Amino acid sequence: MKKKLAFILSVVLVFALLTGSFPLSAFAKISIDKTLKFGSDGKFTILQIADIQDGPVLKSITKQYLKEVVKRVQPDLIVLSGDNIAGKYCKSGIKSVEKMNVRSAIDDFMSIFEKAGIPTAMVFGNHDAECGVTKEEQMAIYNSYSCSLGVDEGEDIDGCGTYNLPILSSDGRRTAYNIWMFDSNMYEYDSEGNKLGYGHVTQSQLDWYVNKSSELKAANGGEAVPSILFQHIVVPEIYDAFLEVPEDTEGAVEYLGKYYVLNPENTVPGSALHEYPGPSYSNSGEFQCIKKQGDVAAMFFGHDHANSYSVRYQGIDLVCTPGIGFKYYGDCCRGARVIELDEKDLSTYSTHVETFLSYYGDQPDMMLRYKTYRNLEISQEERTKSIILYICLFPLISAYRLFRNIFIK
Numbered sequence: 001m002k003k004k005l006a007f008i009l010s011v012v013l014v015f016a017l018l019t020g021s022f023p024l025s026a027f028a029k030i031s032i033d034k035t036l037k038f039g040s041d042g043k044f045t046i047l048q049i050a051d052i053q054d055g056p057v058l059k060s061i062t063k064q065y066l067k068e069v070v071k072r073v074q075p076d077l078i079v080l081s082g083d084n085i086a087g088k089y090c091k092s093g094i095k096s097v098e099k100m101n102v103r104s105a106i107d108d109f110m111s112i113f114e115k116a117g118i119p120t121a122m123v124f125g126n127h128d129a130e131c132g133v134t135k136e137e138q139m140a141i142y143n144s145y146s147c148s149l150g151v152d153e154g155e156d157i158d159g160c161g162t163y164n165l166p167i168l169s170s171d172g173r174r175t176a177y178n179i180w181m182f183d184s185n186m187y188e189y190d191s192e193g194n195k196l197g198y199g200h201v202t203q204s205q206l207d208w209y210v211n212k213s214s215e216l217k218a219a220n221g222g223e224a225v226p227s228i229l230f231q232h233i234v235v236p237e238i239y240d241a242f243l244e245v246p247e248d249t250e251g252a253v254e255y256l257g258k259y260y261v262l263n264p265e266n267t268v269p270g271s272a273l274h275e276y277p278g279p280s281y282s283n284s285g286e287f288q289c290i291k292k293q294g295d296v297a298a299m300f301f302g303h304d305h306a307n308s309y310s311v312r313y314q315g316i317d318l319v320c321t322p323g324i325g326f327k328y329y330g331d332c333c334r335g336a337r338v339i340e341l342d343e344k345d346l347s348t349y350s351t352h353v354e355t356f357l358s359y360y361g362d363q364p365d366m367m368l369r370y371k372t373y374r375n376l377e378i379s380q381e382e383r384t385k386s387i388i389l390y391i392c393l394f395p396l397i398s399a400y401r402l403f404r405n406i407f408i409k
Contacts, residue, residue, distance in 0.1 A: 032146045034119045036077060036179075038170040042343035044177070047075035048230065049109075049336050050082070050302030051323030053127060055089030056101040058108035059326045061369050066109055066324070069336045069354050070116050077149075077165075078118050081302040082125025082184070082232025084109070085138075086327060090131045098132040106141050114147045121149040121179070123161050125232035125303065126186040126198055135160035135183070151181075158202040159183030164212055166225075170343055175225055177346055178216060180209065180296065182231035188281045197281030198233050198303075206289045213293050224295035226346040228339070234301040234320065235287045236279040241266060241313035253277075262309060270352075271309035272333050274376065277320065278303060291316060297349065300337070306376055308333040308353050322353065331376040332357055368393070 038044045047070065054062060070078070090101035113120045122142060129135045139152045139160055151163035161183045169176040185199030216225040242260035245252050252259040253276040262273050290296045291314055298310075298317035305323030312318075322333035335355035342349075360366035371378055371386035378386075 030114055030117060030146055032114070032117050032119065034147070034149055035168065036119065036165055037168040037172060038176060038341070038343045039076070040170055042170055044077075044167055044341040044343070045073065045075045046077045046079055046179075046339040046341070047073050047336055048079045048081055048300055048302075048321050048339060049324055050080075050232075050321040051125070051305055051328070052080070052109055052325040053083040053086045053125075053323065054105060054108070054325050054327040055086055056104040058105070059373075061366075061373070062324065062326045063108060063112070065356055065359065066112055068359060070112060070118065072359075073336075073338055073354065075118060075338070077179075078113050078120040079179075079181075079230050079300075080109075080120065080122035081230050081300065081321065082123050083127045083302060083323075084122060084125070086127050087130030087133070088127070089327075090133065093132075095132050099137065102131065102133045102138060103141055106138070110142065110145045110147070114145045118147060119149050120145070120147045121165055121181055121230075123181050123231055124159075124183055124186075126184075129186065153208075156204070157208050158204045159185050162201075162205050162208065164216075166216075167341075175216065175220065176343060177341060178225045178227040178295070180227055180229040182209075182229060182286075184231040184233035184280070198278055200233065200235075200280030200282060200284040201231065201286045202284060206284070206286060210289065210293060213295050217295070224293070226297060227295045228349070229290070229296050229299045231299070231301060233303050234277045234279045234318065235299065236283045237287045237313055238277050238279060238311075238318055241311045241318055242273075262311065266312045268310035271311065272307060273309055274306035274331055274333060275304055277307060287314075287316070297347070300339070305329055306331045306333055308335075310351065319351065324356075326373045329374050329376055 052062065085102065085105040090098055090105060092098050124135050128138060136152055139150050142148045142150045149165060150161060152160055153162055161181060163181050165179040166175040167177040182201050182205060184201055187199050188196045190196055217223065239255060239260060243263040245259050245261050247259050249259060249261060252261050253273060255276040262271055296316060298319055300319045300321060302321055304320055305328060307320040308322045310317055310319045321337040322335055323330050324334060324336050335353045337351060337353050340350045368386055368390050371383060372390050
């Protein structure tokens with residue numbers, strides 16, 4: 001009888017996972033206060049994570065780093081800025097299996113944030129929905145976690161996941177700050193269905209933004225509520241913020257036949273431009289709309305895995321956060337961005353990137369693992385040697401990790 005009951009429960013469990021009846025972490029549901037509010041010290045910390053971009057099973061090196069950066073930073077809010085999963089690695093041609101794969105991919109990182117008890121907001125990138133599971137279906141999966149702040153705003157606005165997140169003052173009496181979350185969509189096509197390039201924020205989203213921003217302004221005594229914005233794909237104005245240079249200029253990146261470097265006159269020290277940014281094919285007028293509204297101090301993007309820059313253009317900071325995942329390419333920039341707000345002066349903010357190398361650069365085993373993955377800053381020959389060495393030394397590396405965890409940490 002017990003065996004039959006166990007079998008029935010197993011079948012029910014598999015069916016529930018396949019049909020999405022509950023999240024993979026449902027048995028560990030945690031109650032989380034999702035109210036965003038400045039602390040008693042007047043501080044509020046955001047951790048932006050870009051381009052995890054992995055399949056149903058997250059690479060262990062990425063998972064380890066995610067756990068470590070969340071533990072060290074202890075943010076008040078985590079923002080996932082798109083390409084949170086790689087949809088193409090979840091494809092199978094069978095909808096139920098694809099949904100299970102997507103749920104598994106999302107669970108690998110959302111379960112970390114839920115266990116840490118940190119509210120988490122997200123937007124989609126161009127790769128998330130490259131499978132049989134729509135963004136709306138994926139949003140429902142995110143929202144099965146008690147830490148999720150995601151919003152499916154419905155059919156009146158293009159895309160999925162365009163919303164705002166108010167941050168209350170430390171006394172809880174007013175909206176002191178605001179965060180805009182924009183779905184920059186996936187790709188743009190011509191009238192014949194040919195792909196032109198990456199997507200962009202559309203007019204329906206901008207109309208919603210202007211209306212909502214004006215509402216917040218009216219409720220704030222006629223003063224614009226200080227804000228920052230997160231989306232995946234960078235705006236085309238990024239190239240206006242760069243310095244156009246001759247083709248043979250050292251470190252220049254090429255885009256549409258022209259060559260660019262960071263402009264020292266408007267660039268924050270420590271910025272890195274290691275690949276050409278990939279904005280939308282068309283300019284939807286998003287940047288100028290936001291500039292006119294006058295509430296956004298900075299726009300934060302992902303998408304370009306090897307870039308880590310902050311440049312000011314027409315009074316707004318354009319900030320790229322490097323990729324954190326190891327499934328796709330990356331380089332020495334790889335990491336997560338910390339953004340710190342201070343209620344005493346909301347006209348500004350501070351930010352920096354917690355890089356993988358700053359965490360593990362002095363650990364030989366982690367650096368060997370780091371080199372076995374596809375990285376832009378090392379040669380294929382060096383990578384191949386690292387892979388062979390890592391395989392050969394894996395038993396010793398495992399023993400070293402165990403020793404370090406028990407006796408050093």
